[in-house]
Amino acid sequence: QDISYNRTRNLSTPFFKISKLIVFRRVHALTCRPKLVMIEKTIHRRSAYISMKKELTPRKKQALEMRSRIQNVALELFDKEGFENVSVEQIAQAVGCSVGNIYHYFKSKDELVIQVTSSVDAQYSVLEESYLADEANSWHDKLLDFVGQTLVISAEDPSLYRSFIHGIRYPQQGILRDNEKRVYFRVLRELVDGCKQEGTIHPDRDREELVADLVALHRGMLLEWRIYEGAFDLPRRGRRMAAALLEGWRHEE
Numbered sequence: 001q002d003i004s005y006n007r008t009r010n011l012s013t014p015f016f017k018i019s020k021l022i023v024f025r026r027v028h029a030l031t032c033r034p035k036l037v038m039i040e041k042t043i044h045r046r047s048a049y050i051s052m053k054k055e056l057t058p059r060k061k062q063a064l065e066m067r068s069r070i071q072n073v074a075l076e077l078f079d080k081e082g083f084e085n086v087s088v089e090q091i092a093q094a095v096g097c098s099v100g101n102i103y104h105y106f107k108s109k110d111e112l113v114i115q116v117t118s119s120v121d122a123q124y125s126v127l128e129e130s131y132l133a134d135e136a137n138s139w140h141d142k143l144l145d146f147v148g149q150t151l152v153i154s155a156e157d158p159s160l161y162r163s164f165i166h167g168i169r170y171p172q173q174g175i176l177r178d179n180e181k182r183v184y185f186r187v188l189r190e191l192v193d194g195c196k197q198e199g200t201i202h203p204d205r206d207r208e209e210l211v212a213d214l215v216a217l218h219r220g221m222l223l224e225w226r227i228y229e230g231a232f233d234l235p236r237r238g239r240r241m242a243a244a245l246l247e248g249w250r251h252e253e
Contacts, residue, residue, distance in 0.1 A: 067105045074112040075162035121183040139194030147242040148235035201249045
């Protein structure tokens with residue numbers, strides 16, 4: 001079943017700039033009433049998360065902004081000059097801070113890239129909590145929801161996209177590989193296991209192969225969306241393709 005998340009065709013429109021997740025879920029709730037319970041729970045948890053962020057002290061907020069600036073500048077330099085050709089000193093000069101300040105936030109140059117995923121994992125954790133707590137919707141629908149949500153998150157985070165491209169250029173760093181510490185991979189495994197338990201995925205299907213297929217779908221959709229400069233509805237197409245995969249996985253291989 002193909003469920004549209006929104007009426008827009010391009011994620012770069014102001015509609016998506018208002019809010020990455022809350023507006024997305026509100027529109028989804030309007031276009032898909034049966035999922036209202038799940039969406040409301042997620043909105044509530046996300047609102048709490050945003051409220052917590054608003055309570056940061058000015059000093060803490062300044063530290064987070066500096067950390068983000070260092071990371072963004074570093075990723076831009078890596079993209080232009082090549083990772084191995086950029087020194088920490090160059091990054092500090094471009095940022096306008098001391099080398100010591102950079103090492104205050106990051107242990108090494110490699111960590112500048114690796115830690116990009118920590119902020120997005122916090123968003124995935126919010127989704128994970130809502131899925132595990134929700135008993136009104138099927139695991140099948142929750143998996144499709146996760147596919148759409150993660151595509152929007154990935155498309156709207158410039159640092160995450162730069163990190164993605166960096167990971168392609170420097171595969172030896174392993175930042176894109178399956179990692180047990182990454183919330184993204186953990187949630188995928190939980191959702192696939194749930195689908196197998198309810199019968200929407202055949203119990204004999206190999207979980208790791210299915211997770212690998214979903215990861216490939218996610219990354220392929222992101223690249224395709226960038227190639228065509230956001231000319232199509234990214235979460236809707238991602239969900240449609242994931243639904244086709246799931247339909248094939250209902251049966252024994």
